[in-house]
Amino acid sequence: MPNAFVDDARNFKEDNPFESMMSRFDNAAKLLDLDPNIYRILRCPTREMTVYIPTLMDDGHYEVFVGYRVQHNFARGPAKGGIRYAPDVTLDEVRALAAWMTWKCAVVNIPYGGGKGGIVCDPHKMSQGELERITRRYTADIIEIIGPERDVPAPDMNTNEQTMAWIMDTYSMHKRTTVTAVVTGKPLDLGGSRGRSAATGRGCLFVTLQALRKFHMEPSQTTVVIQGFGNVGGHAARLMHKAGMKIIAVIEYDGAVYNANGIDPVALDAHRKATGSISGFPGAEEIDREEALFLPCDVLVPAARENVIHSRNAARISARIICEGANGPTTAEADRILQQKGVFVIPDILANAGGVTVSYFEWVQDRQGFFWNEQLVNGRLEEIMVNAFRDVVSYAERHNVHNRCAAYMLALDRVAFAIKLRGIYA
Ligand code: NAD
Numbered sequence: 001m002p003n004a005f006v007d008d009a010r011n012f013k014e015d016n017p018f019e020s021m022m023s024r025f026d027n028a029a030k031l032l033d034l035d036p037n038i039y040r041i042l043r044c045p046t047r048e049m050t051v052y053i054p055t056l057m058d059d060g061h062y063e064v065f066v067g068y069r070v071q072h073n074f075a076r077g078p079a080k081g082g083i084r085y086a087p088d089v090t091l092d093e094v095r096a097l098a099a100w101m102t103w104k105c106a107v108v109n110i111p112y113g114g115g116k117g118g119i120v121c122d123p124h125k126m127s128q129g130e131l132e133r134i135t136r137r138y139t140a141d142i143i144e145i146i147g148p149e150r151d152v153p154a155p156d157m158n159t160n161e162q163t164m165a166w167i168m169d170t171y172s173m174h175k176r177t178t179v180t181a182v183v184t185g186k187p188l189d190l191g192g193s194r195g196r197s198a199a200t201g202r203g204c205l206f207v208t209l210q211a212l213r214k215f216h217m218e219p220s221q222t223t224v225v226i227q228g229f230g231n232v233g234g235h236a237a238r239l240m241h242k243a244g245m246k247i248i249a250v251i252e253y254d255g256a257v258y259n260a261n262g263i264d265p266v267a268l269d270a271h272r273k274a275t276g277s278i279s280g281f282p283g284a285e286e287i288d289r290e291e292a293l294f295l296p297c298d299v300l301v302p303a304a305r306e307n308v309i310h311s312r313n314a315a316r317i318s319a320r321i322i323c324e325g326a327n328g329p330t331t332a333e334a335d336r337i338l339q340q341k342g343v344f345v346i347p348d349i350l351a352n353a354g355g356v357t358v359s360y361f362e363w364v365q366d367r368q369g370f371f372w373n374e375q376l377v378n379g380r381l382e383e384i385m386v387n388a389f390r391d392v393v394s395y396a397e398r399h400n401v402h403n404r405c406a407a408y409m410l411a412l413d414r415v416a417f418a419i420k421l422r423g424i425y426a
Helices: 004-009 017-032 036-043 091-107 128-141 161-175 199-214 231-242 265-275 332-341 354-368 374-399 403-422
Strands: 047-056 062-073 079-086 113-120 151-155 223-227 246-252 255-258 285-287 297-302 319-323 344-346
Touching: 017 036, 017 091, 017 332, 017 403, 036 403, 047 091, 047 128, 062 079, 062 091, 062 128, 062 151, 079 091, 079 161, 079 354, 091 113, 091 354, 091 374, 091 403, 113 128, 113 151, 128 161, 151 161, 151 354, 199 231, 199 297, 199 319, 199 344, 199 354, 199 374, 223 231, 231 246, 231 265, 231 297, 246 265, 332 344, 344 403, 354 374, 374 403
Parallel strands: 079 113, 079 151, 223 246, 223 297, 297 319, 319 344
Antiparallel strands: 047 062, 062 113, 246 255, 255 285
């Protein structure tokens, strides 16, 4: 049976996020010989909500913004996923990201389905008051479909701890009781978790250490190139440096710096805070930011944005291991090229799952009303990341597929199993 929803959404383009996710999903489903009924269920989200958000602007007029919340699947638990604010948010993108969350939570085996949300707006042109009003109205508009047992939002592009605090407060006002577990990524004082802000970068460290171990490589002999020196890349750089690895280059949107003897990420961060850019850092030389991606290195960490490794540049990648800190940094076409080159890719749905894992810990702590120390958080994160790495790599070896395909197959298998156990389509 043709599926109008899916067929309409599929306009094949290398950098289309929906297409990118779907092509990996289709491939994994084929290799798994997935039950056609489950295949049909999983190709579509469970629920999509579009809201029109009237917002009082500072000059006294009302603007109506479009917001989305997509819940891809609930088979393994409540939906989980971020909310982004950006002018180019589309329903197609939010759909893809929601499905991505289903697979990511299944890969690390935490009890969530996938969700994602977004508002089409330009937060850089809005005041704090406008951002607060748009967030509160959006929360009220989607209130029936979110909640600790339904769907638990988190920060994503251009949203942060403050946004989560406003969502938590608005939800709690409507429920007439404080419900901290409705969102994760909150400030520590409002039920946030220790270790959350560094969790994604720390997860990248744990899986990279596993990959080095697999190839009998010593951290002290390992060179690393980091693209994107933000939350994920910045923490990954600092923690990898601390683990003894040599960060030979850091690439940002406005420049790149290189030092064959290693860059101190803490000093680089201080320089950027003082000057507004990584350029001009005294501990390194400036190099071309496009070329920096192709530097020979042991580990490349793309931690900036999607589609940076594509069919036109993948052949020039000289890294032995790629640890995908960002979501979707590699296109499906580039996958094939990297596989032919023998690059060991730690795919995004595994490599950057440290963030959602500590979000899960935050939700557990909120529901327990009992908070863990950072050592406990980091230790439990390590256990989950190491187990997930082993699950994916052994699955890849057993089925003779590359790691990304194995991660999708493993995730699909787990979600399909949950659907069968629940008898959702019986
Ligand atoms: P961020 O905004 O803190 O950092 C991104 C950094 O990349 C910024 O410093 C930005 O200047 C830089 N950048 C942007 N475009 C670039 C380009 N073309 N070349 C080089 N640098 C560029 O964002 P983040 O939270 O670190 O997220 C980065 C990626 O990781 C995104 O894909 C995000 O979806 C993904 N991710 C983040 C988390 C998390 O917990 N923060 C979890 C999972 C996945």
